[in-house]
Structures are given as structure tokens and as C-alpha cells.
Amino acid sequence: MKWTYKTPGIPDELFIRGKVPMTKEEVRAVTLSKLRLEEHSTMIDVGAGTGSIAIEAAHICTKGRVIAIERNIEGIELIKANSEKFEVDLKIIHGKASEKLKELDSFDRVMIGGSGGELEKIINICYDKLKENGICVINCITIETLYEAIENLKKNGFCDIDVISVNIARGKALGRYTLMEGLNPIYIISGIKNKGRQ
Template identity: 55%
Template sequence: MNKKWGYSTSGIPDKEFIRGNVPMTKEEIRAIVMGKLRLEEDSLLVDVGAGTGSVSIEAALRSQGGKVLAIECKEEAINLINKNKEAFGVENLIIHKGRAGEIIKTLSSFNRIFIGGSGGEMEDIIKDASIRLSAGGRIVITSVTIESTSCALNLLKEYSFEEIDLVTITVARGKNTGNYTLMEGQNPITILSATRGNLNEE
């Protein structure tokens, strides 16, 4: 078992991560994302817009015989990923600093990709993923706006991904107010997922 997270389940509590002013995929959404990724022991995952590294950490713990490539361009986020990597003791997490649209082009292949933030490069990222993602590989995207959801959905169709699925999740967390508990709603998140078909059939 990992020294910081001694369970086999997904959805590590947010408080376990070192955080700053960097976006993070929250624990409930992260648990669903992990399910949609369908990771295997030796999966090779590319985490685009890795932020604090919460998805990268969970994936690295789950696929200990594989690798996780975390792509991030912001210096503060890079520092946080490094700190969380050390805190969780994961050695199969490799950090790439730079723009995802450029870095993905340098990768030969991978079988999982998570897009938590595209930095305006959604089309380039999905296009390159359609080329480098192995047959049967999975792509998972989180979106907070209608526009980005529509863009991602259209691109998945354009680049011939299969089994396209969308689900919108709204989480409400209990908040104590004196003797009462109120449910405080979080922003809805849409999760898109799809499978890469057999490239030889195209």
C-alpha cells in the first residue's frame, strides 16, 4: 500500500493533496474520471493540464506497472505536482513542462489520455490523440462550459472516436452552519469519454 493512501479505491480526499492557486479535479469527479479511464496495471496515461497532479497521482498508484506523463505549463503547478509526487511516493510519474499541443507530438504512442485543461488547444490535442492513441485506448475529458463540451464532442465525432459518452455531475457537499447542515452545490462538471477504434479499419 502507498505510504499516504492506504486504500485501493479512487477518490483520494482533496485535503491529502498539497494545493495552491491551481485548479484541481475534485475527489468525487476524480473518482468518476478514474472509472471512465478504465486503467490497467500497465497503462500509459497522458494527463493534459495536470494542475496539482491529483489525477496523475491516482493513475500512477493504480497503474504501478505503467507510466503517467503529466503535462503542465505553469510553474506553480509544476512545483505542486513535484511536491505531491514526493508526498505520495510515486516513481512512475513523469512531468513534462510545456504546451500540450507541442509535447504530445513528441510522443510515439499511449493508451490513455485525460484532458483536464486544454489551454485553448483542444482541437490539436484531440487530433494528435486520434493518431497516437492505441486501438482500444481511452480518452476522457472534463468540461465546465457548454462551449467547451460542444467543441470536445464535435471533435471526438470528427476524429472517429467510438463509444462516445457524456455525463454531467453536480456535487453538493455538506456545510455546517451552527446546529444545521446545508448542502452547498459545486459547479456542474461534464465528463466526456470515448474509445479509439481499430486504426487499421480506417
Template identity: 45%
Template structure:
């Protein structure tokens, strides 16, 4: 159904009333993940599964675990996986970090929703990551962005943050007006194993 790069148009996903990472933000977030063809990705707070779908399309030799506690969202993830013909996208019911306990260790983690448990999720993730593995976190509030940066840096990650402002043109009579979407912070980091005394 989709044979191109990142940034699948939003309208190609089954969405319902579940939050979804918009295509422009999705494209940047996926680029920041630096996926490999055989990556194992945990998508925490997967929503509709739009990040999971695009990652699974790219990681043809890998697997994507879409972790989500909302039942409606889980059914949308499964439906979107079917729509794009994906067998390497696995919906995982439950709340992180508990829902992560029995999953295979990842080399990439995307956190789009944490239900206020970001520090717990990062702390547990550090037990499963190897040197150079990567985490990307999207936030829409200043407080969440600060928490994400602090949590990553205190756990030994090198970090980077970009703030995305996306505006889309809307036709008004014979002109085009740019309509702003909510800004999104994309925070990424490479894991560094702490040595003795660190």
C-alpha cells in the first residue's frame, strides 16, 4: 500500500478518536530514531500505531512492539497493521513499564505517551538497552520536555531536542492561509553505559 519513505499521509490511517502523531512530526521522529532494517522497536503509548506502522514498513527484518493500554487504540493498531499488510507489528496491551517486562530487548524506543510514568519507563529501559541504542520522546508541554531531558541525561544518555512548528495551508476563497498545528518537542538520545563510579 505504501512503498515510499517516511511521512505517510494522515488520511491513509484508520484513526477514530485516538490521538495520532501527524505526518510531518512522524517523519522527523522516525528520522531521529535512526532505525536499521533489523531494529527491534518498542513504541510506548502507541495510539493509532502510526509510528509503529512506518517503523515496521522500514524494519522489514525487525519487529515493532506497539504498547498501548487503551482498548480502542489497540484495535486501531491492529487494523492499521492489517491495512498496511504488516506481520512484524505486534500490539501489546498494557501500561509501561510493566507491559515491557516480557518483551524482547529493543535497540530503539519511541515514547509518545507515558501516562506520567516517564522516569519509570526510562529507568526500566536502561536495564535492557545496549551502548549506542537510541530513544526518542515526543512531548507537547514544556514540563514534559524538561522531565524527558532530565530523565534521559540522569540515565546516561547524550541528548538532543528539536521543537517542531508545522503549519498547513488552507484555501480561503482564492487565497491560502497557513494554519498552525500544536508545536511538538522531539527529544532524542543515545544510551551510554555508565562505568564504575559514574
């Protein structure tokens, strides 16, 4: 199916799902806004899961390139299935991000959704590989990972570090009433590589 809208936020239920975690549509929309993608951007999705963010990015980077890295084989299969369903061209890489990132050329944007416990190493590599004014965005759910992300962005020299907490509640029908049901809070951290401002 083609996603014909210009705005991000493909409904969750349209994706082929498995046991692999997926970034919810509202969080995806905010994450994409922080990435500041352009049609010629090369964007890397680290820990791509079902491929939801990579697929949304591919709708924006129509003259660029989107690469999804995932270490879970079920995730790889889901990314392939979803990219076919939404008719987008992704480069899909199976393996550990800390190893696979080293094999890539420079890129404009990177989104880190999963790190396999190697966040510091991944941020280090991403700083080296990002072009000047490139943007790194990290999504996490724990306070410990939030702290680690901020500290490592600072240590590597990222500028304009931005931290937000996203709390989403969705309406759920309960008889003739609507109950607001909360999703897990998500932290979204971003930073810009700008050597001229260090």
C-alpha cells in the first residue's frame, strides 16, 4: 500500500507486527520532527525493530537513502515485510550496530532506537560518521539510558542537545464513556554535530 499523506504518523495497526517492539505513531511523529529530514538525506535507523521509523523516513528522503540496522532476525523479516507493504526502498542490514555502522559511508541523520547495551560505542561511531550539522536522535524508555545518552552526546561534542519527555494517552471506549489510557513515557534526546561551534 502507498502512504499518500505528507504528514508522519502512519497508524500502528497498518504495520505488520510481531514480538519486536515498535515505536508508536505519535512518538514517531515527534521523532521525525527532531530528525529534520530532507528529501536528499541519508538516514540510519539503529535498532530499527519493525522498521516503522525507517519506513516513515523513506517517505521523506525520496531522493536520499534510508538504512535500517537490526540485530534481531524477526525484526529483519518484519522490516522487509513492512517495506514491501508500504512500497519503500530501504537498505536492510542484519547485525550489531557497533560493527555495521563502521562499514557505512558518512550520513546526515541517525536515529538510535535500540543499542543492545552498546549506546556509548554507537554514539562514538555516529559522531565520526555524521556529516557536519548532522543530527543524532535517541529514543529511550529508562532514566538510566536517558542519562547515558545525554552524557555521551556531550562527551562527543554534540551541540544544541535537546531532551523531551513524551507522554501519550489514547481514548478507549468503555461503554458510553471514553477512558484515556496512557502509553509508556518516552524520552527523545537529540544533538547536532557542528565542529565549528565546539
